[in-house]
Amino acid sequence: MNGAVQTRRGRLQEQTRDEIKAVARRQMAREGASALSLRAIAGEMGLTAPALYRYYPSRDELITALIVDAFHALGDVLEGARGTVVAEAHANQFVAMMHAYRAWALAHPAEFTLIYGTPIPGYHAPEVVTDPAVRRSLAPLLALLAAAWQAGKITPDPAYAAPPPPLGERFGAMLPGAAGGRVPTAALHVGFVAWAHLQGIIMLELFGHIAPVVGDPELFYAFEVRVQLLRLGLAPPG
Amino acid sequence: MNGAVQTRRGRLQEQTRDEIKAVARRQMAREGASALSLRAIAGEMGLTAPALYRYYPSRDELITALIVDAFHALGDVLEGARGTVVAEAHANQFVAMMHAYRAWALAHPAEFTLIYGTPIPGYHAPEVVTDPAVRRSLAPLLALLAAAWQAGKITPDPAYAAPPPPLGERFGAMLPGAAGGRVPTAALHVGFVAWAHLQGIIMLELFGHIAPVVGDPELFYAFEVRVQLLRLGLAPPG
DNA sequence: AGTTACAGTTTACAGTGTTTATATAAATGA
DNA sequence: TCATTTATATAAACACTGTAAACTGTAACT
Known part of the structure; x- marks a missing residue:
């Protein structure tokens, strides 16, 4: 119920959400909009693909x-x-x-x-x-x-x-x-x-x-x- | 070297080539241009996917x-x-x-x-x-x-x-x-x-x-x- | 300290296009 | 008619894809 902490967590969430989008954009610019791959995005962030599902359903x-x-x-x-x-x-x-x-x-x-x-x-x-x-x-x-x-x-x-x-x-x-x-x-x-x-x-x-x-x-x-x-x-x- | 037979074969080839395209078009109309799948096309023709490579590289x-x-x-x-x-x-x-x-x-x-x-x-x-x-x-x-x-x-x-x-x-x-x-x-x-x-x-x-x-x-x-x-x-x- | 919530990974599944090697059927030549 | 060649299709496998479930840590909160 601690509002301050919740928003801090929320900020971290949104921060990685933004990073995911940024990496995706960079990848789209290089390989085209269709070559978008969750595994590639995650890899470039040092993560694995399923981790992204914490941020986008x-x-x-x-x-x-x-x-x-x-x-x-x-x-x-x-x-x-x-x-x-x-x-x-x-x-x-x-x-x-x-x-x-x-x-x-x-x-x-x-x-x-x-x-x-x-x-x-x-x-x-x-x-x-x-x-x-x-x-x-x-x-x-x-x-x-x-x-x-x-x-x-x-x-x-x-x-x-x-x-x-x-x-x-x-x-x-x-x-x-x-x-x-x-x-x-x-x-x-x-x-x-x-x-x-x-x-x-x-x-x-x-x-x-x-x-x-x-x-x-x-x-x-x-x-x-x-x-x-x-x-x-x-x-x-x- | 028999020209007539060769063209007959060629006609068969082109006939199945056309059938592949027709099935692909029907599938595109149903599922969208991007849902095009070789396996689905082949399946609808009673074939398997690699068979299509005889007709399109x-x-x-x-x-x-x-x-x-x-x-x-x-x-x-x-x-x-x-x-x-x-x-x-x-x-x-x-x-x-x-x-x-x-x-x-x-x-x-x-x-x-x-x-x-x-x-x-x-x-x-x-x-x-x-x-x-x-x-x-x-x-x-x-x-x-x-x-x-x-x-x-x-x-x-x-x-x-x-x-x-x-x-x-x-x-x-x-x-x-x-x-x-x-x-x-x-x-x-x-x-x-x-x-x-x-x-x-x-x-x-x-x-x-x-x-x-x-x-x-x-x-x-x-x-x-x-x-x-x-x-x-x-x-x-x- | 104990509990809860979150973040991330591992594993697995059902797909994809494509390659290689293999079997089968058809057409050809002797 | 038999043997040989050629075209056709397949099964198996590879490297991918998005996604679901189960599991493991870690951080925060009571």
């Missing part, structure tokens, strides 16, 4: 933890990128964020495909756990969108002026609380599509489908980011 | 064969979809093809993610084998693009009028032979981007990232297909 739950972590890391990177640009320059913020998005994906391909690709043998992520993480990873982008709208800097592409009625209904739920009501669905619609567009391109690049066609993927991507500014009606950076 | 090569097949199947479906629409209605052809694209992906999720997702433990597809297959799968789309251009039906989005010079250089290589020279790089550029756009959206949908945000993925996709018509400057179907 199964390999799948470890993977889920890695996924949640990755979403959070991606969210942090986006938020950081936004911070490097002055608050008023929404277009520049968007460009910075989306380039940080791609940079993170290229720097952590295993973790990125763990998030947005088919991850691992028969594994399927439990949405209950991952959904909040997904929201967190996209929160900075949505915040930027809302801020830019509030500043009157967004004029959605006319193509999105009149979508089929039922389409816009759920977009508002992306933003937390009452904020959803403030941004019109057209803006949320183009915003979501812009994200999906760039996300899809990064994915294709990671699987090698962009480079052979385009030559310089970075240049191609940069151009597409600019195009998304047009779609959003965000004035390109001068 | 390794599991990876079997997977590669499945990938190549999938690309071809996808290409066939696209070509078939185009055939259901009169030759002059290029916009309608595009719509039909891209909806067939998505329909195939949803009907064969395992095979589709095998192609465009991280497929399987540590497996990486040999580009030498898969590259021609990729080309084949996109050939119908490119043919449509070329035909529509020749008919003067394409007016690429002005945003793509002045891309960074080195970008367009390789687009021509997508089309076979001299055909590449006929279609301007701007048209090829928007065409490729339109494909990447829809392909990326389908991918996201398969991984469950579209439905929770959008409600009705089919409606969302249909709208995006229409938007791509605008980007291509193809008159929408009347």
